[in-house]
């Protein structure tokens with residue numbers, strides 16, 4: 001399902017959370033939404049999920065405005081960090097409501113996910129642990145099979161094996177039922193393998209929107225003898241470096257043309273990829 005945002009502004013009183021943001025997502029992909037604390041991720045997702053009304057600008061999902069539009073809202077599922085089901089009684093009760101609200105709801109899949117996360121369907125959601133409540137949220141998000149499904153750090157409270165099970169489930173269910181999925185996260189290293197495209201926002205503005213492979217192609221680890229690495233990286237943007245005895249590994253940002261690649265090979269330097277998280281830290285300005 002297509003998503004279009006045009007000149008989008010959201011203000012909370014005097015705070016501008018989104019500042020004339022524009023982008024288009026063609027849909028049918030898994031998108032990563034990255035940004036520093038306070039950059040506007042939750043604000044953006046709550047507008048896409050029709051939880052709020054924008055101050056100005058346009059939000060269209062499948063070509064239609066979303067706020068108070070009952071023709072579109074059943075097609076959108078936003079799972080927030082806090083989970084969504086705390087006032088609905090047991091997990092089973094929450095599923096009953098989801099089935100009623102969600103046209104593509106798959107109850108068998110929801111129960112199998114609940115089993116995967118080790119949650120008894122009779123448990124009252126309010127009495128669940130933080131991680132179980134998060135798992136409950138992602139179960140509802142996945143089993144809703146909404147054409148636009150968004151997870152806003154929804155899996156942060158889950159432990160590492162549960163998060164891994166969630167990532168595997170996202171990929172498997174997306175392959176079986178392709179749809180538009182947006183994942184906002186600070187756990188970039190864990191999740192980045194799922195992203196086909198990445199959006200980075202900063203200070204309420206869109207900093208970058210591109211394919212993951214394009215973004216990753218701009219980062220390089222250059223490893224070899226200290227002097228040769230120094231000579232090779234002179235004039236390039238070095239994000240960081242580590243030296244161990246006579247060997248140095250430097251992280252470099254930018255396109256490397258064929259001539260540079262040949263020069264690296266000729267001087268016995270190793271060129272390898274670097275992690276998306278390193279690029280993110282660089283692009284968003286490093287520590288504040």
Ligand SMILES: Nc1ncnc2c1ncn2[C@@H]1O[C@H](COP(=O)(O)OP(=O)(O)OP(=O)(O)O)[C@@H](O)[C@H]1O
Nearest residue numbers: 012015016017035036037038039040041042043044
């Ligand atoms: N209810 C609110 N009232 C006033 N200001 C708000 C409110 N919610 C968010 N903000 C402000 O809007 C800006 C964007 O916040 P938002 O929660 O969208 O960021 P975020 O990228 O999701 O952050 P985090 O990664 O910390 O969750 C911040 O400056 C924040 O302080």
